Amino acid sequence: GDSVTQMEGPVTLSEEAFLTINCTYTATGYPSLFWYVQYPGEGLQLLLKATKADDKGSNKGFEATYRKETTSFHLEKGSVQVSDSAVYFCALSDQGGNKLVFGAGTILRVKS
Amino acid sequence: DGGITQSPKYLFRKEGQNVTLSCEQNLNHDAMYWYRQDPGQGLRLIYYSQIVNDFQKGDIAEGYSVSREKKESFPLTVTSAQKNPTAFYLCASRTAADSYNSPLHFGNGTRLTVT
Numbered sequence: 001g002d003s004v005t006q007m008e009g010p011v012t013l014s015e016e017a018f019l020t021i022n023c024t025y026t027a028t029g030y031p032s033l034f035w036y037v038q039y040p041g042e043g044l045q046l047l048l049k050a051t052k053a054d055d056k057g058s059n060k061g062f063e064a065t066y067r068k069e070t071t072s073f074h075l076e077k078g079s080v081q082v083s084d085s086a087v088y089f090c091a092l093s094d095q096g097g098n099k100l101v102f103g104a105g106t107i108l109r110v111k112s
Numbered sequence: 113d114g115g116i117t118q119s120p121k122y123l124f125r126k127e128g129q130n131v132t133l134s135c136e137q138n139l140n141h142d143a144m145y146w147y148r149q150d151p152g153q154g155l156r157l158i159y160y161s162q163i164v165n166d167f168q169k170g171d172i173a174e175g176y177s178v179s180r181e182k183k184e185s186f187p188l189t190v191t192s193a194q195k196n197p198t199a200f201y202l203c204a205s206r207t208a209a210d211s212y213n214s215p216l217h218f219g220n221g222t223r224l225t226v227t
Contacts, residue, residue: 032213043116043202043218044155051213089154093212098162099145099170100216104154 002027002094006103013080014111021075021106023064023090031092033057033066033073034100038087047075047088085110114139118203118219125197125226133188133222135203142208144186145216148172149200158201161186162208190224197226 007022025031032051036044048057053068062077073090090103116137125131137144143162147155157170161180175194180186186205190197200223204216 034215036216036218041220043118043204043220044216045218046215049213049215098143098168099157099160102147102155104152 002031002092002101004090004092004101004103006088006090006106008104008106010107010109012109012111015082016079017110019075019077019080019084019108021088021090021108023073023075023103025071025073025090025092027071027092027094030068031094033064034091034093035062035064035073035075036089036091036102038089038105040086044089080108080110082110082112084108116203116205116217116219118201118222120222121220123222123224125224127226128192129226130189130191131197131224131226133190133201133203133224135186135188135219136184137186137203137205137217137219138184139205139217140183140207141205141217142183143206144180145204145206146170146176146178146186146188147202147204149202149221155202158188190226197224199224 003026034049035047037047038044048059050057050066056065087105089105091100119134145160146158159178161167177189202221203219206214
Protein backbone atom coordinates (compact mmCIF):
# COMPACT_ATOMS: atom_id res chain seq x y z
CA GLY A 1 0.00 0.00 0.00
CA ASP A 2 0.89 3.66 -0.11
CA SER A 3 3.39 4.87 2.48
CA VAL A 4 5.42 7.89 3.53
CA THR A 5 8.85 7.84 5.18
CA GLN A 6 10.29 10.86 6.97
CA MET A 7 13.68 11.41 8.53
CA GLU A 8 13.73 10.67 12.22
CA GLY A 9 14.00 13.48 14.67
CA PRO A 10 14.31 15.40 16.71
CA VAL A 11 16.12 17.88 14.51
CA THR A 12 17.78 20.59 16.60
CA LEU A 13 18.98 23.79 14.92
CA SER A 14 20.12 27.22 15.91
CA GLU A 15 18.09 30.22 14.83
CA GLU A 16 18.79 31.29 11.21
CA ALA A 17 20.14 27.86 10.26
CA PHE A 18 19.10 26.09 7.06
CA LEU A 19 16.45 23.38 7.44
CA THR A 20 15.91 20.21 5.45
CA ILE A 21 13.46 17.51 6.46
CA ASN A 22 13.54 14.54 4.11
CA CYS A 23 10.39 12.83 2.89
CA THR A 24 10.08 9.95 0.44
CA TYR A 25 6.96 8.12 -0.60
CA THR A 26 5.72 4.89 -2.14
CA ALA A 27 2.52 5.08 -4.11
CA THR A 28 0.84 3.81 -7.23
CA GLY A 29 0.17 6.47 -9.79
CA TYR A 30 0.75 10.14 -9.05
CA PRO A 31 -0.36 11.19 -5.59
CA SER A 32 -0.77 14.72 -4.34
CA LEU A 33 1.77 15.58 -1.65
CA PHE A 34 1.40 17.72 1.46
CA TRP A 35 3.37 19.06 4.40
CA TYR A 36 1.51 19.75 7.64
CA VAL A 37 2.75 21.38 10.84
CA GLN A 38 1.57 20.69 14.39
CA TYR A 39 2.24 23.05 17.30
CA PRO A 40 2.09 21.69 20.84
CA GLY A 41 -1.40 20.67 21.96
CA GLU A 42 -3.00 21.54 18.64
CA GLY A 43 -4.26 19.87 15.50
CA LEU A 44 -2.40 19.86 12.20
CA GLN A 45 -2.29 22.83 9.85
CA LEU A 46 -1.57 22.64 6.14
CA LEU A 47 1.83 24.17 5.40
CA LEU A 48 2.10 23.57 1.65
CA LYS A 49 1.16 21.16 -1.10
CA ALA A 50 2.08 20.04 -4.62
CA THR A 51 -0.23 18.16 -6.94
CA LYS A 52 2.00 17.08 -9.83
CA ALA A 53 5.62 16.33 -10.68
CA ASP A 54 8.04 19.29 -10.54
CA ASP A 55 5.49 21.47 -8.74
CA LYS A 56 6.96 23.55 -5.92
CA GLY A 57 4.79 24.28 -2.92
CA SER A 58 5.75 27.25 -0.74
CA ASN A 59 4.43 29.07 2.30
CA LYS A 60 5.91 31.16 5.15
CA GLY A 61 9.44 30.68 3.80
CA PHE A 62 9.11 26.89 3.56
CA GLU A 63 9.42 25.13 0.19
CA ALA A 64 9.14 21.59 -1.15
CA THR A 65 9.44 20.29 -4.70
CA TYR A 66 7.58 17.21 -5.98
CA ARG A 67 10.33 14.97 -7.41
CA LYS A 68 8.79 12.03 -9.25
CA GLU A 69 12.12 10.53 -10.29
CA THR A 70 13.27 10.20 -6.67
CA THR A 71 9.76 9.90 -5.15
CA SER A 72 10.64 12.67 -2.74
CA PHE A 73 9.14 15.85 -1.30
CA HIS A 74 11.79 17.30 1.01
CA LEU A 75 10.88 20.33 3.12
CA GLU A 76 13.35 23.24 3.21
CA LYS A 77 13.64 26.66 4.80
CA GLY A 78 16.54 29.00 4.39
CA SER A 79 16.53 30.54 7.89
CA VAL A 80 14.55 28.99 10.74
CA GLN A 81 13.13 30.88 13.71
CA VAL A 82 12.35 29.74 17.24
CA SER A 83 8.67 29.99 16.33
CA ASP A 84 9.17 27.23 13.72
CA SER A 85 9.63 24.69 16.51
CA ALA A 86 6.89 22.11 15.93
CA VAL A 87 6.24 18.65 14.49
CA TYR A 88 6.22 18.40 10.70
CA PHE A 89 4.30 15.72 8.83
CA CYS A 90 4.64 14.70 5.21
CA ALA A 91 1.52 13.15 3.64
CA LEU A 92 0.16 11.88 0.35
CA SER A 93 -3.33 11.59 -1.03
CA ASP A 94 -3.97 8.02 -2.12
CA GLN A 95 -4.86 7.09 -5.69
CA GLY A 96 -8.58 7.00 -4.99
CA GLY A 97 -8.44 10.37 -3.28
CA ASN A 98 -10.32 8.96 -0.30
CA LYS A 99 -7.74 9.47 2.40
CA LEU A 100 -4.37 10.91 3.33
CA VAL A 101 -1.45 8.73 4.39
CA PHE A 102 0.93 10.38 6.87
CA GLY A 103 4.55 9.91 7.75
CA ALA A 104 5.58 9.48 11.38
CA GLY A 105 6.38 13.15 11.83
CA THR A 106 9.66 14.96 12.53
CA ILE A 107 10.15 17.10 15.63
CA LEU A 108 11.99 20.37 14.95
CA ARG A 109 13.55 22.32 17.81
CA VAL A 110 15.06 25.72 17.10
CA LYS A 111 17.32 27.30 19.74
CA SER A 112 17.85 31.02 20.10
CA ASP B 113 -15.22 31.73 11.36
CA GLY B 114 -15.46 28.31 9.79
CA GLY B 115 -13.69 25.43 11.39
CA ILE B 116 -13.76 22.09 13.16
CA THR B 117 -14.62 21.86 16.83
CA GLN B 118 -13.60 18.89 18.92
CA SER B 119 -14.77 18.56 22.47
CA PRO B 120 -13.72 18.13 25.14
CA LYS B 121 -10.01 18.93 24.91
CA TYR B 122 -9.18 16.47 27.71
CA LEU B 123 -11.19 13.40 28.64
CA PHE B 124 -10.62 10.90 31.41
CA ARG B 125 -12.37 7.54 31.69
CA LYS B 126 -12.13 4.34 33.64
CA GLU B 127 -11.24 1.15 31.86
CA GLY B 128 -14.32 -0.74 30.64
CA GLN B 129 -16.38 2.36 29.90
CA ASN B 130 -17.39 3.49 26.44
CA VAL B 131 -16.70 7.14 25.64
CA THR B 132 -17.83 9.36 22.76
CA LEU B 133 -15.69 12.12 21.27
CA SER B 134 -17.47 14.97 19.55
CA CYS B 135 -16.52 16.50 16.18
CA GLU B 136 -18.51 19.29 14.51
CA GLN B 137 -17.61 21.24 11.38
CA ASN B 138 -19.20 24.30 9.77
CA LEU B 139 -17.07 24.25 6.62
CA ASN B 140 -19.78 22.50 4.58
CA HIS B 141 -17.33 19.69 3.89
CA ASP B 142 -18.64 16.36 2.67
CA ALA B 143 -15.85 14.12 3.94
CA MET B 144 -14.84 13.67 7.58
CA TYR B 145 -12.09 11.61 9.20
CA TRP B 146 -10.90 10.36 12.54
CA TYR B 147 -7.17 9.85 13.18
CA ARG B 148 -5.36 8.58 16.23
CA GLN B 149 -1.93 10.01 17.13
CA ASP B 150 0.57 8.19 19.34
CA PRO B 151 4.12 9.38 20.05
CA GLY B 152 6.50 8.38 17.28
CA GLN B 153 3.79 6.74 15.17
CA GLY B 154 2.34 9.62 13.25
CA LEU B 155 -1.35 9.59 12.42
CA ARG B 156 -3.33 6.42 11.85
CA LEU B 157 -6.76 6.45 10.22
CA ILE B 158 -9.61 5.03 12.29
CA TYR B 159 -12.75 5.75 10.23
CA TYR B 160 -13.81 8.08 7.47
CA SER B 161 -17.04 9.19 5.87
CA GLN B 162 -17.51 10.59 2.38
CA ILE B 163 -21.25 11.35 2.69
CA VAL B 164 -24.02 11.36 5.27
CA ASN B 165 -25.15 7.92 6.46
CA ASP B 166 -22.08 6.22 5.03
CA PHE B 167 -18.65 5.51 6.50
CA GLN B 168 -15.68 3.19 5.96
CA LYS B 169 -13.15 1.56 8.24
CA GLY B 170 -9.65 2.90 8.21
CA ASP B 171 -6.49 1.07 9.19
CA ILE B 172 -7.23 0.66 12.90
CA ALA B 173 -11.03 0.52 13.25
CA GLU B 174 -11.21 -2.31 15.79
CA GLY B 175 -12.67 -1.16 19.08
CA TYR B 176 -14.13 2.03 17.61
CA SER B 177 -17.49 3.00 16.13
CA VAL B 178 -18.82 6.08 14.34
CA SER B 179 -22.03 7.56 12.97
CA ARG B 180 -22.72 10.19 10.34
CA GLU B 181 -26.33 11.24 10.72
CA LYS B 182 -25.68 14.87 9.83
CA LYS B 183 -23.20 16.44 7.44
CA GLU B 184 -21.77 18.62 10.21
CA SER B 185 -21.19 15.92 12.79
CA PHE B 186 -19.03 12.78 12.99
CA PRO B 187 -18.82 11.47 16.57
CA LEU B 188 -16.38 8.70 17.49
CA THR B 189 -17.10 6.15 20.21
CA VAL B 190 -14.17 4.43 21.84
CA THR B 191 -15.54 1.16 23.16
CA SER B 192 -14.29 -1.05 25.96
CA ALA B 193 -13.04 -3.44 23.26
CA GLN B 194 -10.26 -1.01 22.28
CA LYS B 195 -7.17 -2.43 24.01
CA ASN B 196 -5.07 0.74 24.18
CA PRO B 197 -7.46 3.70 24.06
CA THR B 198 -5.22 6.31 25.65
CA ALA B 199 -4.15 8.61 22.79
CA PHE B 200 -4.63 11.95 21.09
CA TYR B 201 -7.61 11.84 18.70
CA LEU B 202 -7.86 14.19 15.73
CA CYS B 203 -10.92 14.87 13.60
CA ALA B 204 -10.55 16.30 10.11
CA SER B 205 -12.65 17.20 7.11
CA ARG B 206 -12.28 18.17 3.48
CA THR B 207 -14.41 18.91 0.48
CA ALA B 208 -15.23 15.86 -1.58
CA ALA B 209 -14.99 17.81 -4.80
CA ASP B 210 -11.47 17.39 -6.20
CA SER B 211 -10.71 15.34 -3.10
CA TYR B 212 -7.47 14.06 -4.59
CA ASN B 213 -5.94 17.52 -4.32
CA SER B 214 -7.83 19.04 -1.44
CA PRO B 215 -6.10 19.21 1.95
CA LEU B 216 -7.54 18.11 5.26
CA HIS B 217 -8.66 20.67 7.82
CA PHE B 218 -8.08 19.51 11.40
CA GLY B 219 -9.65 20.19 14.75
CA ASN B 220 -7.49 20.81 17.82
CA GLY B 221 -7.87 17.26 19.07
CA THR B 222 -9.09 15.45 22.17
CA ARG B 223 -6.62 13.84 24.53
CA LEU B 224 -8.21 10.72 26.01
CA THR B 225 -6.75 9.07 29.07
CA VAL B 226 -8.12 5.73 30.24
CA THR B 227 -7.02 4.33 33.59
